[in-house]
Amino acid sequence: MSDNGITLYDLQLASGATISPFVWATKLALGHKGFDPDIVPGGFTGIAERTGGKTERLPAIVDKGEWILDSWLIAEHLDAAYPDRPTLIGDPGIRPSAQMNEAWLWQNAVGPWMTCYLVAYRDRSLPQDHDYVTSTRERMFGNRKLEDIIVGREDRLPQISANLELLRSTLRENPWFGGETPNYTDHRLLACFLWLASVCDTPALVEDDPLRDWIDRGFDLYGGLGRHPGLSNIFGLQIRDGDPEPFNRNPVANGLSKRNTGVASTSGETARITGKATEQADA
Amino acid sequence: MSDNGITLYDLQLASGATISPFVWATKLALGHKGFDPDIVPGGFTGIAERTGGKTERLPAIVDKGEWILDSWLIAEHLDAAYPDRPTLIGDPGIRPSAQMNEAWLWQNAVGPWMTCYLVAYRDRSLPQDHDYVTSTRERMFGNRKLEDIIVGREDRLPQISANLELLRSTLRENPWFGGETPNYTDHRLLACFLWLASVCDTPALVEDDPLRDWIDRGFDLYGGLGRHPGLSNIFGLQIRDGDPEPFNRNPVANGLSKRNTGVASTSGETARITGKATEQADA
Numbered sequence: 001m002s003d004n005g006i007t008l009y010d011l012q013l014a015s016g017a018t019i020s021p022f023v024w025a026t027k028l029a030l031g032h033k034g035f036d037p038d039i040v041p042g043g044f045t046g047i048a049e050r051t052g053g054k055t056e057r058l059p060a061i062v063d064k065g066e067w068i069l070d071s072w073l074i075a076e077h078l079d080a081a082y083p084d085r086p087t088l089i090g091d092p093g094i095r096p097s098a099q100m101n102e103a104w105l106w107q108n109a110v111g112p113w114m115t116c117y118l119v120a121y122r123d124r125s126l127p128q129d130h131d132y133v134t135s136t137r138e139r140m141f142g143n144r145k146l147e148d149i150i151v152g153r154e155d156r157l158p159q160i161s162a163n164l165e166l167l168r169s170t171l172r173e174n175p176w177f178g179g180e181t182p183n184y185t186d187h188r189l190l191a192c193f194l195w196l197a198s199v200c201d202t203p204a205l206v207e208d209d210p211l212r213d214w215i216d217r218g219f220d221l222y223g224g225l226g227r228h229p230g231l232s233n234i235f236g237l238q239i240r241d242g243d244p245e246p247f248n249r250n251p252v253a254n255g256l257s258k259r260n261t262g263v264a265s266t267s268g269e270t271a272r273i274t275g276k277a278t279e280q281a282d283a
Numbered sequence: 284m285s286d287n288g289i290t291l292y293d294l295q296l297a298s299g300a301t302i303s304p305f306v307w308a309t310k311l312a313l314g315h316k317g318f319d320p321d322i323v324p325g326g327f328t329g330i331a332e333r334t335g336g337k338t339e340r341l342p343a344i345v346d347k348g349e350w351i352l353d354s355w356l357i358a359e360h361l362d363a364a365y366p367d368r369p370t371l372i373g374d375p376g377i378r379p380s381a382q383m384n385e386a387w388l389w390q391n392a393v394g395p396w397m398t399c400y401l402v403a404y405r406d407r408s409l410p411q412d413h414d415y416v417t418s419t420r421e422r423m424f425g426n427r428k429l430e431d432i433i434v435g436r437e438d439r440l441p442q443i444s445a446n447l448e449l450l451r452s453t454l455r456e457n458p459w460f461g462g463e464t465p466n467y468t469d470h471r472l473l474a475c476f477l478w479l480a481s482v483c484d485t486p487a488l489v490e491d492d493p494l495r496d497w498i499d500r501g502f503d504l505y506g507g508l509g510r511h512p513g514l515s516n517i518f519g520l521q522i523r524d525g526d527p528e529p530f531n532r533n534p535v536a537n538g539l540s541k542r543n544t545g546v547a548s549t550s551g552e553t554a555r556i557t558g559k560a561t562e563q564a565d566a
Contacts (some may be wrong), residue, residue, distance in 0.1 A: 053546070054545065057549050070543035072542060073542055073543075090373070091462075091466075093461040093462050093466040096461075097453075099453055100453040103539055140556070166387055169383075169386060173379070179374075179375025179376050179378065179379065183374075259355060259356055262337065263337075266339055274418075274422075
């Protein structure tokens with residue numbers, strides 16, 4: 001046991017890289033609080049046995065003998081038990097919006113990416129987990145074979161990337177979801193990209209995606225937790241003729257994203273709205 | 284001038300009801316801080332003249348002689364200037380997520396609702412604003428007549444309602460976006476529904492929409508700011524055979540929304556995932 005006394009039950013692939021986005025969120029949260037937990041390794045098989053029947057899901061941590069079984073409850077526990085360390089959730093209003101943003105990301109990217117990477121997901125899992133991953137994921141996706149589910153993924157990946165514009169527009173205005181520094185909202189969302197890196201046997205995003213800056217900074221956090229050698233490069237998607245643009249190259253600021261500091265700050269938008277912009281000025 | 288010394292430049296319809304969602308957010312924010320501002324009335328026409336050339340957009344407030352011209356900057360000003368009054372934005376991490384949630388709501392509902400209510404929007408505006416609203420909105424929507432844009436709205440409204448599931452799932456877990464009490468995230472999102480109420484000449488949501496509880500509580504805030512007689516009832520949408528379900532009547536909890544407190548809390552989901560649930564147990 002390391003001297004900080006926290007044990008983390010991990011959910012890993014054969015490489016030792018974490019697979020579960022929920023465990024990734026907890027790893028980032030522990031790093032943010034300055035903890036370097038003892039890791040109990042393992043995959044999907046035997047969670048109840050490893051944890052003495054405490055849970056069938058991970059993450060779980062044991063902190064000075066106390067078990068906490070859920071990634072949100074763990075983050076809340078860490079803030080309550082260690083208020084002198086950097087804050088994860090600085091206000092009760094952080095959690096509802098973080099949950100909404102994360103649910104949006106699952107709907108628009110994690111779920112669709114799942115349909116592209118399920119074969120690698122299974123092949124990279126621990127040998128004893130192959131049957132579990134195959135049968136549960138085939139059931140989730142309408143009882144189709146994993147090899148059939150991923151067919152056509154090269155046609156789907158550019159659109160999934162295009163779906164992420166709301167993340168990009170938010171990050172144009174803010175270096176982190178936490179503001180000037182990362183908070184647990186960043187951890188929840190970065191965890192989805194760490195999950196992606198754990199399973200993507202072909203890149204999901206183009207090299208020059210504007211999200212890359214935040215993702216790279218996020219993967220570097222806390223001693224480079226996101227730089228585990230078992231992770232794949234998520235950047236390098238090749239766009240073919242006829243594919244949708246993988247991100248918006250000409251985003252237009254409006255009242256939602258741009259602050260009004262006087263007439264000079266809004267005159268461009270006014271010209272657009274009233275039709276008084278020349279094509280030159282619009283460009 | 285009222286004794287608290289804050290003046291708000293409003294953006295109104297002919298009824299006197301506020302139309303702009305940005306002004307609505309500021310009205311709620313002022314109410315949250317306990318202020319009852321002096322209102323300078325008016326519509327789209329003559330903003331620069333009314334404000335002495337300070338701005339061509341509203342809201343604007345004047346607080347003890349200081350002009351603040353932007354709804355986010357106003358909220359930040361109110362927290363900084365009046366830290367002893369209820370907090371609007373309790374952590375730097377509130378703003379990025381609130382902006383992302385609001386941009387999502389504009390994309391999925393405000394924009395689509397606009398295509399349903401543009402004629403009422405124009406007809407309810409002040410007489411001197413009719414031409415401005417008509418020409419700017421026709422330009423925004425591809426130079427089509429307002430009367431043509433709204434055609435088929437009865438076919439679109441049920442799907443727009445269905446698009447709001449992320450709000451509903453967040454509010455199943457949390458009474459407000461601020462947690463146990465409303466914060467400025469609630470104000471930003473409620474402002475979109477107040478805008479809706481200002482223009483909807485036919486209801487947008489069904490009577491038993493699960494969002495109604497939060498919307499009703501939100502419209503009642505601060506002396507019932509959302510109960511202005513110029514607003515329409517947004518509930519009462521009639522669903523026809525073949526329409527999409529206006530909301531999910533059987534939401535399934537998963538690891539994103541449900542907290543793991545031990546095996547009993549996850550066994551239902553496990554049965555589903557592993558195919559061991561009977562149809563009875565699934566129901």
